[in-house]
Amino acid sequence: MPPFTPDFQLEGEGQTEQFRDTVRHMVRREYHRQQKEDQAAFLFGKPVLTLVLLSVILAVFALMELRGSSMATTTLVEMGAKFDPLILEGEWWRFFSSMFLHIGFFHLFMNSLALYFLGTAVERIFGSLRFLWIYAAAGLSGSIASFVFNDNISAGASGAIFGLFGALLYFGLIKRRLFFRTFGMSVVIILIINLTFGFLVPMVDNGAHIGGLAGGFAAAAAAGLPGRGVHVSQPLSLAVGLAAGLFLWNIGFSQEVEGxxxxxxxxxxxxxxxxxxxxxxxxxxxxxxxxxxxxxxxxxxxxxxxxxxxxxxxxxxxxxxxxxxxxxxxxxxxxxxxxxxxxxxxxxxxxxxxxxxxxxxxxxxxxxxxxxxxxxxxxxxxxxxxxxx
CATH class of the missing domain: 1.25.40.10 (Tetratricopeptide repeat domain)
Structure with a gap:
């Protein structure tokens, strides 16, 4: 019995039992309401675009293998990998095309697996339109960061995938209790492992990973969570993200590619x-x-x-x-x-x-x-x- 209940309101045993039943009913109703609200947070959208992106990535990989080899440098350059000298000559579209290319089957398999699990989660939470915005913005920011910090040929959806990590971190910032009660710790641990691996292995394009992570977080903050209305932080997040992107863009296009x-x-x-x-x-x-x-x-x-x-x-x-x-x-x-x-x-x-x-x-x-x-x-x-x- 709640200690704040005045004794004079519970004169008989029947009143006490009735009050207990009322409290039980209220708690049960609040529990189910909270449960539905939590479930609704993960069921706003359907993972349609995630499956479309996976299909496109698989089709592009098959085309690369038919044209030569997905691990051949010439095939990568011809099909739109991030290659700094050609970007400096005006082929800016490589920032986007490189997101759909993968170097070898293992690279394709790992990124496809990550995209399936992270993409479906983010698309269910944010909805398809917000998911597309987050994926594209993260992929672009990852490519720009790679353009600035990595002179090697680069390809893959890794930057966009790390952007999905960023979107989940934003979700955790807004709904912290729900985030850590569900998949929060798993996301944080996997993210730390991937970033550490990127710093330890020279061939990993960690610039693209960190750029995608930051871009995905900023894009998610600019889009906001469904059903929350427009908050003052959204245009601010968009402005900060655009300013950072333009800053890196200017650095990249002023660099001399050699070495x-x-x-x-x-x-x-x-x-x-x-x-x-x-x-x-x-x-x-x-x-x-x-x-x-x-x-x-x-x-x-x-x-x-x-x-x-x-x-x-x-x-x-x-x-x-x-x-x-x-x-x-x-x-x-x-x-x-x-x-x-x-x-x-x-x-x-x-x-x-x-x-x-x-x-x-x-x-x-x-x-x-x-x-x-x-x-x-x-x-x-x-x-x-x-x-x-």
Whole structure:
């Protein structure tokens, strides 16, 4: 019995029982009302757009595999991945197109799984229109942050997915008790694990993740929760989000894209183009590797990067039977790396084809000193046979 109930109101046992029944009824009714209100918070919308986005992402991935490979640098660039030099040339649409591309099946699987669970939750809470706004704003802010902080090629829905985390954090800020009574701690723990993983693994584009997280939170705050009316914080959140986005946009478009990371990207583009028989494109990309200043911070050591670029350019010249040009390029390769046995072998082949057996013998002996190879030994036998005749 509540202690605040005056004794004079409960003169008999019947009145006491009646009062208890009334209190029980009121508590039960309040409990069911609260339960319905809590359920309504998670059932405002239906996850229609989440399934549409998943379908589009899967279709784009299939198209990438049909065109070549989702892990090929050329395929990623051609289909709209975030690539700073092309964005600076005016291809701003890559901020959005990169959200639908994924690099390999594992990347696709993990992002699709995250989008399904987070997307359905956010779309049910905020409704389809707000969900679309949050997803697009987070994806854009993640791409812009990646544009500023990451020179590598970038693709994936990760920025937008982290934006869904941001939307759930905003929901937790407004409905804190409900948030932590349901899935709140799980969301916080998973988010911390993902951000920590991003800081520890160099290949993860954590700039896009943090940019998407902040963008998703700001977009959710600007949209507000359904049924709460317009609050003064909504236009303020929109203004802050736009100001931060424009600030990063200006920084990104005033940057100079160069360095070891970008050289490595151009090298991969050149190598893949050469393998695909696109000699003109391969030559253009490889020459950019050699012309670009380096900061020495790329994923490939500078001497290996430049010597390999010279080697591939020489291979293109050999295919066109420009043996003198090829020889000069191979000389440049071995001047950078004196243990480049493949380059010495190609120099021996060129000297052999040009009839200079002494030079051919010198180069093949150098190649064999560095690496024992059956193909090298066969060429040495052919050279010796020519010298003997």
């Amino acid at each position: 070891g990371q970008l050289q490595a990207v151009y090298y991969e583009l050149g190598r893949e183009s050469a393998e695909a028989g696109r000699a003109e494109a391969a030559e253009r990309y490889l020459q950019q590797v050699l012309d670009m200043p380096s900061d020495g911070e790329g994923p490939i050591p500078q001497d290996m990067l430049e010597s390999n670029a010279y080697f591939l350019l020489a291979s293109l010249e050999i295919d066109q039977e420009n043996l003198d040009n090829a020889s000069e390029l191979l000389d440049a390769a071995v001047s950078i790396r004196d243990d480049f046995h493949e380059a010495y072998y190609n120099l021996a082949v060129i000297a052999y084809e040009q009839g200079d057996m002494d030079e051919a013998e010198r180069y093949i002996e150098e190649a064999l000193r560095l690496e024992t190879d059956e193909q090298y030994e066969e060429l040495q036998d052919d050279i010796e046979a020519q010298q003997a005749s």
